[in-house]
Amino acid sequence: MNRSLAQVLSVLFHPLLLPTYLFAIILYYMPTSMLTLPMQVRWVVLGMIFFTTFIIPSIGAYAMVRLGHLDSVEMDRREQRSLPLFFTAICYAATAYLLYTEPAYDALFYFVMGIIAASVFFTYAISHFWKISAHSVGMGGGLGLLLVLNKIAPDAMLIIPIAIAIFLTGAVLTARLALQAHTPAQVYAGFGGGLVLAVIAASVALY
Numbered sequence: 684m685n686r687s688l689a690q691v692l693s694v695l696f697h698p699l700l701l702p703t704y705l706f707a708i709i710l711y712y713m714p715t716s717m718l719t720l721p722m723q724v725r726w727v728v729l730g731m732i733f734f735t736t737f738i739i740p741s742i743g744a745y746a747m748v749r750l751g752h753l754d755s756v757e758m759d760r761r762e763q764r765s766l767p768l769f770f771t772a773i774c775y776a777a778t779a780y781l782l783y784t785e786p787a788y789d790a791l792f793y794f795v796m797g798i799i800a801a802s803v804f805f806t807y808a809i810s811h812f813w814k815i816s817a818h819s820v821g822m823g824g825g826l827g828l829l830l831v832l833n834k835i836a837p838d839a840m841l842i843i844p845i846a847i848a849i850f851l852t853g854a855v856l857t858a859r860l861a862l863q864a865h866t867p868a869q870v871y872a873g874f875g876g877g878l879v880l881a882v883i884a885a886s887v888a889l890y
Contacts, residue, residue, distance in 0.1 A: 689859075689861040689862045696818065696821075698821035699771070702796070705825050706728065708841070712839050717835075718791065720788065735781075736799075740767070740770065743767065743774075753766075778796050778800070779793050783797075795828060797884075798828065801884055802877055802880055805876060816859055816865040818855055819865075819869075819870045819877065820876055822852040822877065823852070823876065823878035823879075824878065824880060825848060825881075826878060827879070827881030829845050830845065830882065833845060856870050
């Protein structure tokens, strides 16, 4: 894969952006039988997800760079990944809690956000001793959640998003290998770990 394309894919499908993409699919693809939130206010939820799962963690990572805790926001060194991953996991867990405490939001929201937070904690734990690919964990987890949602709500017509997700997952994993950001084992383990964690956690939570 061309290095420039690999860099573009790595940015467009950065792990911090994946919750926003996933919630966009949930909010605008899931049937009304699964969601009670009025269509005209769903953008508010999506905006909140973007702010708490992308903007705040990004600001946190930038602050860590400025304070000397990180060499760069790309977190190339394994030993520097723990603090930003832990901060991100806390942001995600707090988002899940906010979704849980607001009665206007459907239970599906905090279940999904809780599972995403769990995947970040998983990445944080593994990163203490191995540089597992966060991109791969995110792509695998997102695909796993889409598969579970398609099973519990087949009328949501998630086949197209799932097909696109499979294609993009292959592209992103290839991009991480092309950039030599991770070894094949780190990429494949990240994908498998994210997928299995999401499927098992979602199956327990949503059934």
